[in-house]
Amino acid sequence: MVAQRITVVSTFAPDHCGIASYTSYLVAALLAEDEDVEVTVVTPSRAVPHRDGRFRVVPVPVHGADYPAQLAPVVAATRPDVVHIQHEFGIFGADERFPRLLTALAHAGLPAVVTMHTVHTDLSVDLGCGWSRGFSLDGVAIEAHQRAIGERAGLLIVHHEQSMRQTLIRQGLPEDAVVAIPHGTLHLRPGAIGRADSVPAGSPLLVAPGYLRRSKNLEVVIEAFALIAAGRPEARLWVGGYRRDSGTQGLAYLDSCVEKAQRAGIGDQLVVTRDPVSEQVMSAALASADVVFCVYDEDTRSVSGILHRALGAGAIVVASRRPKFQELAEVCDELLVDPGRPVELARLVDRILDDDGFRAxxxxxxxHLALRTAWPVVARAHLDAYTRVARRTVAVVHGGSPVPALSGR
Structure with a gap:
């Protein structure tokens, strides 16, 4: 059985959310990869109902805490061959509700694939995007909770082998219950993206993109840039993204970073975009950058969408020596730094800028990493996973009625 009707459960545009952006790229890649595929996005986001050929969006306003009771019947009504849920703790929480949603789908005979965009351990500290939505690990047996998800899903997808898949296997899930499929990379054609007015024409131009929060480590980036900019009067640091915390604390943090740059004498060389950045502007910034900073100070076992955006733009990325950037560690460990050491970051960037041989x-x-993770490649891996799960469900049919395998095995 080939999975042709795919229902994706996820946040979606117009929400400013990394998962929403990921889903839009994945859906476009699936539709482009197989002309027989139909994709429906069921979303709790403030989306508008939409249908365009083989693609449609079905908003489900979720009221109150019981989202399984509201999502499950709408998903079932789309009559999918397979359901693909984009999971993030900041969206679904870490209680009995998400396993209950999976159980409801299984009872309806709907095979479910779950992409876990973040994996935790009992030692996790950082919450990723969950902190902005009130998610907390306090009192949560997170490893047991993740095991329950894996036992009820037809298949788990994660983005890293060592830091995510092997972690879930260590937590008790069988090897065939979890597959690693990398985050996709959108490739920009050289010269196809012009320079946006909000992106400075610095030389060198250093870019610190993404959803801005304290763990993005902007103060250390500014300290490093002060060292890099010494003797480089034309250098510019562009900080662009979306301020996740729009409250007093978020504003105070961003203002303190700008003041830090002014005290260091580089205020005129710093450009901060405080409003959400469009796809076109972000692409222009990444394509123009001499170096892109991803030196986050967080321990989350997740993936960086900005890393892949930068790779697709042909940028050189400097990142933290943290589980989030395992992909970079595997291909070029020399581009990783301790996120608490601005001097180390500055020395690495100076070498990239000044040493032609090292830069090449x-x-x-x-x-190579960008090619290996191109969206068409990633879409094909997803289609293969869907078919595997759909066939498994058909294989357990008994007496004409599907008997869903809750463990996925």
Whole structure:
């Protein structure tokens, strides 16, 4: 059985959310990869009902805490061959509700694939995007909860082998219950994206993109840039993204970073975009960048969408030596730094800017990683996973009625 009707459960545009952006790229890639596929996005986001050929959006306003009771019947009504849920703790929480949603789908005979965009352990500290939605690990047996998800889903997808898949296997899930499929990379054609007015024409131009929160480590980036900019009067640091915390604390943090730059004498070389950045502007910034900073100070076992956006733009990325950037560690460990050491970051960037041989050497593995994770490749891996799960469900049919395998095995 080939999975042709796919229902994706996820946040979606117009929400400013990394999962929503990921889903839009995945859906476009699936539709482009197989002309027989139909995709429906069932979303709790403030989306508008929409249908365009083989693609449609079905908003489900979720009221109160009982989202399984509201989502499950709408998903079932789309009559999918397979359901693909984009899971993030900041969206679904870490209580009995998400396993209950999976059980409801299984009882309806609907095979479910779950992409866990973040994996935790009992030692996790950082919450990723969950902190902005009130998610907390306090009192949560998180490893047991993740095991329950894996036992009820037809298949779990994660983005990293060592830091995510192997972690879930260590927590008790069988090897065939979890598959690693990388985050996709959107490739920008050289010269196809012009320079946006809000992106400075610095030389060098250093870019610190993404959803801004304290763990993005902007103060350390500014300290490093002050060292890099010494003797480089034309250098510019562009900080662009979306301020996740729009409250007093978020504003105070961003203002303190700007003041830090002014005290360091680089205020005129810092450009901060405080409003959400469009796809076109972000693409222009990444394509123009000499170096892109992803030096987050967080321990989340997740993936960086901005890393892949930068790879697709042909940028050189400097990142933290943390589980989030395992992909980069595997192809070019020399581009990783301790996120608490601005001097180390500055020395690495100076070498990238000044050493032509080193710069060429680190660009080669980045290009290879970008090709290996191109969205068409990632879409095909997803279609293969869907078919595997759909066939497994058909294989357990007994007496004409589907008997869903809750463990996925």
């Amino acid at each position: 050497a680190v660009q080669a593995p980045l290009r």
